[in-house]
Amino acid sequence: MVKEPHPQPPVSGNPSRSRDHFRWDERHHQPHTDMGKWEKFFASRSDAAQFFRLLGRNIARLGPVVRHYRSLVRTEPAPQPVAGGSFGIAVSPTPDTWGRYLERIGELNARALLIRVPSWAPEPVFSLHDEFARLHAEGTQFTFTLLQNRELVKDPDRWGGFVRDTAACFCDIDPTFQLGHAINRKKWGIWHPHEYVRLMDAAAPARSAFPSCRWIGPPVIDFEYYFTTHYLVGERPFDFDGIAALLYVDRRGSPENLQYGYFDLYRKVLLLRAVIRASGHPDVPIHLTEFNWPLKGSGKHSPAGEHVQTEEAGQARYLVLYFLTATATGEVASSFWWQLAARGYGLLDEDGTWTERRAYRAFKHLLARTLNREVHRLPESLRPLRGFSLRRGSETGAVLYTTGKELRLDPALPVQEAADLVGSPLATKGLVAGLDPIYLALGNTDPASVIEMLGARRR
Numbered sequence: 001m002v003k004e005p006h007p008q009p010p011v012s013g014n015p016s017r018s019r020d021h022f023r024w025d026e027r028h029h030q031p032h033t034d035m036g037k038w039e040k041f042f043a044s045r046s047d048a049a050q051f052f053r054l055l056g057r058n059i060a061r062l063g064p065v066v067r068h069y070r071s072l073v074r075t076e077p078a079p080q081p082v083a084g085g086s087f088g089i090a091v092s093p094t095p096d097t098w099g100r101y102l103e104r105i106g107e108l109n110a111r112a113l114l115i116r117v118p119s120w121a122p123e124p125v126f127s128l129h130d131e132f133a134r135l136h137a138e139g140t141q142f143t144f145t146l147l148q149n150r151e152l153v154k155d156p157d158r159w160g161g162f163v164r165d166t167a168a169c170f171c172d173i174d175p176t177f178q179l180g181h182a183i184n185r186k187k188w189g190i191w192h193p194h195e196y197v198r199l200m201d202a203a204a205p206a207r208s209a210f211p212s213c214r215w216i217g218p219p220v221i222d223f224e225y226y227f228t229t230h231y232l233v234g235e236r237p238f239d240f241d242g243i244a245a246l247l248y249v250d251r252r253g254s255p256e257n258l259q260y261g262y263f264d265l266y267r268k269v270l271l272l273r274a275v276i277r278a279s280g281h282p283d284v285p286i287h288l289t290e291f292n293w294p295l296k297g298s299g300k301h302s303p304a305g306e307h308v309q310t311e312e313a314g315q316a317r318y319l320v321l322y323f324l325t326a327t328a329t330g331e332v333a334s335s336f337w338w339q340l341a342a343r344g345y346g347l348l349d350e351d352g353t354w355t356e357r358r359a360y361r362a363f364k365h366l367l368a369r370t371l372n373r374e375v376h377r378l379p380e381s382l383r384p385l386r387g388f389s390l391r392r393g394s395e396t397g398a399v400l401y402t403t404g405k406e407l408r409l410d411p412a413l414p415v416q417e418a419a420d421l422v423g424s425p426l427a428t429k430g431l432v433a434g435l436d437p438i439y440l441a442l443g444n445t446d447p448a449s450v451i452e453m454l455g456a457r458r459r
Contacts (some may be wrong), residue, residue, distance in 0.1 A: 029429070050192055052228045056311030061092055061229055064278035065271075072270045077330030079374040081392075085141040087323050087367060088333075089347070090339035091291070094124050097130055104133070104340060104348065108364050114143045114336040116181070119162045126169050136173040143176040143336070145289065148199060150189035160202035161340040166212040176214040178244050178289055179203055182221040182345030193230055197237075201313070204237040216242035216287050223250065223259060225267055225275050232279035239282050242333065243383055245272060246290040255322045256386070256403065258457060265322060269329040287331035292338045293318050295357075296347040313436065316343075316362035316421055317401075320437055323366060324388050324399060337363065338426045358422060365423035369439050373397065376447070382454055385433060389447045396445045400454075401437040408432050410453050417441040 089110050093101045096215045105113070113135075125144075136211035146166060152159040153409040167177065182188045183196045190196050194216060207215050218231040218238050228245070247268060249255050255265035263271065266302060269286065277283055294302040296309040310318070320338060326332040338406045341348040373390040384404045390397035400409070409431045426438060442450060 003162055017431070050194075054226060055192065057233045058226045058229050061233060061275075061278045065229075067270055068274035068277045073267075077258050077328065077376075079376070079391075080327060080330045081372050081374050082327060082370040084111035084139060085334050086112070086327060087370070088114055088141075088143070088334055088336040089363070090114040090116070090336050092116065092339060092341070093128060093360060095127055098128055099308045100354065101340070102131070102135075104354070105140075109358075109367055111139055112141045112143070112336070114145060114254055114338075115143045116147055117166055118147045119148075119159060120149055122162065122166060122453075126166075128175075129169055132170070133173050141176075142170070142173055143178060143216075143287070143289065143334070144170060145178040145181050147181050148183075148189050150191075153189040153191075153195050153199065156202035160205060161205040164206040164209065167206045167213055171210045171213055174212070174218060176242070176287075178219050178287075179215055179217040179240075179383045180219050181342055182246060184220050184224055186224075186228045192226070196231065197234065201237050203323050207238055214241040216240055216244040216289075219244040219246060219289065221246035221290070221400055223263065225272060226454055228272070229275050229279060232276065232281040240284060240288050242285045243272070243281075244275055244287050244289050247272075247288050248291050249322070250308075253310070253314070255325050266329055269326060269331050273329075273331045281459060286331050287333055288335040290336060290338045291322060292345045298344030301342075303345060312358045315357065316359040317436055319359050320362055320366050320399075320421060321401075324370070324375055325377070327370075327375045361422035365419070365421070365439070368423070369397070369399075378454070379451060383449070385454060387433075387437065389450065391447060394444045396442045396447050397443060398440045398450060399437045400433045400440065401435060402433050403435075406432050406434040410456060412456075413440070413450070413453055414442055414445050415440050416443050 036396045050094060089105075089108070089112070089226075091101050091105070091113055092115070114180055115125060132140075136142065144166065146163060148159065152162065163177075163179070167175075178266070180188075180190070180199060183190045191198075200217075202431070203215075207213075215238070218228060218232075220227045227241070232243075247265075249265050249268065250257070250259045251439050258264055269288075272286060276286075292303075293315045294309045295315060298309065302309060323335055326335045338348065339346055341350045341354055343350045347357055347363055348354040348355060370390060373392040378385070378387045378389065378390070383404050383405055385400065386403055387398055387400035390399065411429065413431075415428040415431065418428050418431055420426055421436045421438070431438065431440075
């Protein structure tokens, strides 16, 4: 059977104008819109009407959201083993850098990759189809984020053509497509909520033509679920196969930190599930398609201000806690760190040698320790000792840390093997839990017995 060539998107419009209007960071795949004062005025003049429509839809669903949320908080999450696609990493390869990426992906044993496809320049990603197909044959799962800019938002036919061409190129590797990116940020080209619905309309023929592909959205960035509610409640041409959230948890320290005095990552995920159930949208999986913590001293390479930057030790710690916390909710199908190689926030510094950061080693060890294991969060009653139990068959493990001072663990714990955050072995006797999580292998011990022994330490 002769394989058809992969289609290339038609060139239309004025490419030079597009390049002038959008500054393109080739490494980070992020357009920055240069909006003049009159453009800002016209973009904002109808915001009041849009705001009241959005507000009305959220108020109408407030009661059902609260009821669903309270039910979720009271319910013990169902066991959810970590699958190959649960913990993912975003990569930004080109044909020239693919070999280097492939080496690192193999070293991590990463089985879930997220790749951005810019609508204004998709060819470099399209050209890597065969390389992606080889990885897919070995078990790697692919999620493609379809990026919009203002020019294509204003030209839905071109957007629809781009979506169709991308689906045609990658449909044979069982892909997931995130339809759009950060749609509640004007710099990404969507100035009014109805414009995203218009992009969905334009993408509907591609969804119908490629029913085996999964389509997720609406990709709202940060803890702004009022936008998510607006899209899930309002009229749309199709339902999503999964709900996408670029959930950065405010990036101010640990995922356990509270926003608005109450919402940590765990509660934010449960609230998102409550929003879905209260909206009337089908109860589909949740995908957390972007999060990270930028490093101190990153300068212009940091994607956020200095107030959210952290040291390398903190970045590694928060990465592990984010992945485990999201999974322990029982509501998240996949989570993706943005991204593998980048100045300022990547697991590898995008210098000449791609220097490993501590978070790279922490992610590698996390993948090795958790695959096919059920993750359960330890009871609140154990505070300040925190952590997760890891269960596979009759084997029990644990990830333990504290929210404050160090705590010596009960010597009766049947620890067979222990390691620190990055996999370095620890002595099994005299173990101390601190801010950095430690991994314990506890053999065939019953998880309830482990919790009882950990609780006994307090008495």
